Amino acid sequence: MQQDISNMNREGLPSNKSLLKATVVAFLVGALLLVTTILPAEYGLDPTGIGKQLGLTVLSSDHDSHSQPASSAPTLLATVSSVWKGKEALRNDTMSLTLGPNEGAEIKAKMVAGERFVFNWEVQGGEVSFDMHGERLNAGDEFTSYWVGRNQSSASGAFEAPFDGTHGWYWQNKGSEPVTVVVKTSGFYETLYQPE
Structure with missing residues (x-):
């Protein structure tokens, strides 16, 4: 049953x-x-x-501000949110610095909030520890870290300044041989320099 x-x-x-x-x-x-x-x-x-x-x-293509349908002619849009506006002209810079064992040094860009750059840096001869950071103008020893890494031989990316000030990298060679760091930037900023 x-x-x-x-x-x-x-x-x-x-x-x-x-x-x-x-x-x-x-x-x-x-x-x-x-x-x-x-x-x-x-x-x-x-x-x-x-x-x-x-x-x-x-x-x-409605979501992608960089492409348009092939059949349509370019049009002027009333509001575009992906335009970068800056007071400075487009810059392309390459700088290098050599670090002895246990030595550290910085390269920075002077920027206004909203300015941007793309970057690439490479280490010749070894690896470094680094801190990508920024300081507000007249802030003394206060800084904001954006990206910290250890034992790196290269890094690349894009950066937008969150505030007026200097923004860049501090590299430290923790190895026993000298290394050379070569950094390349392209974007909108006042200057790229090595602080003394």
């Missing part, structure tokens, strides 16, 4: 094998939609090329 009740409860329901097959098919369809439609339309990523053929990559 109990066997009849369990059979009655399962009547009309799919088997475990059918449920598993339906789940796998749903997952595959979802993954296919993600790759062919959602990624091109929302993020401009089109690994298959189908999004471009369907015109879906144009939808992502």
